[in-house]
Amino acid sequence: MMNRRQALKTTALVSAACATSGTLSLAQAQPAPAVAGPFKLPPLPYAFDALEPHIDARTMEIHHDKHHAAYVTNLNKAVADSADLRGKSVEDLLKDLSSVPEASRAAVRNQGGGHFNHSLFWQMMKKGGGGEPKGELAKAIVDTFGSFSGFKEKFTEAATKQFGSGWAWLVMGPGKKLAIEPTANQDSPIMTAPKPGPEAEAFAKRYGLKPMVSGSGTTPLLGIDVWEHAYYLKYQNRRPDYIAAWFNVINWDFVADRFSK
Ligand code: MN3
DSSP, X not given: OOOHHHHHHHHHHHHHHHHHHSSSOHHXXXXXXXXXXXXXXXXXXXXXXXXXXXXOHHHHHHIIIIIIHHHHHHHHHHHTTOHHHHTSOHHHHHHTGGGSOHHHHHHIIIIIHHHHHHHHHHHTBOTTOOSOOOHHHHHHHHHHHSSHHHHHHXXXXXXXXXXXXXXXXXXXXXXXOEEEEEEEXXXXXXXXXXXXXXXXXXXXXXHTOOTTOTTOOOEEEEEEEOSGGGTHHHXXXXXXXXXXXXXXXBOHHHHHHHHHO
C-alpha cells in the first residue's frame, strides 16, 4: 500500500520527470479544468491507494482524474447546444439514444456511456472488498450459473475474451433474470437500439429483445472495465491477472443493493 512518504516521492519523481523531459508541462499533469455543463465528475468514494495492491494508486488517479474527467467534459460539450439534452440525466440519454439528434448521438453514446459506466465502476469496488455475495443475489447467482465459481468462470471468460476495449457485465433483465454481457467501447447494458437497421437488430439480438422496444435495456449490476487504461501500468498485457485481482475489490454490498431494488 502506498503510504504518504511513497506518494510524495512518486509525485516528486513525476514532477522531476516532467521538468526534465520537457514533453509534459505541469499544466498537463493537473486535472483538466471543469467545463461548465450539467454533468459533473463524481468524487472517487475512497483514496487512490485504497484498492492496493490489486489496483495501483497511479492507475486509479489517472483513470478517475483524467479518463473519467474527459468523458464528463466531452459529454458536456456534446449537449452544450441543446437545452433538451442538457435537461436529461445521463441514464435517460443512454436509455433512449434514438431520441438524441443524430449529430450528437455518437458523442452522447461514447462520452455518456463512459461517464455512466465509470460512475458505477468506482462504486462497484471498495477497500477490503471481494469474497462472495450474500442473500437474494447469492441465490440468484447459484440459480443462474450453478455456483459462485460457475459465475466467476463465465464472467472472467467474457472479460478476457472481449476483443479490444470494452466491459464485461453481470446484468439483470426483466423478471430479475441474470446474464453476463460484454459491451464494446463505452456501450452500456442500459442502452437500447439507436435506430432501425442492422445495428438495432444486432443490439436486440444480443439482449434477446424485439428491435426498438424503448427502455428495454438491461440493468448493469456489476461490471469490469477491460480498457487497457484500467490495468496497463501494473499488469501490462496480462489482462487475466488484472481480472483475477479485481475480484478481490468487488463491493458486493453495492451490487446486491442494485439487485434488490
Ligand atoms: Mn475506463
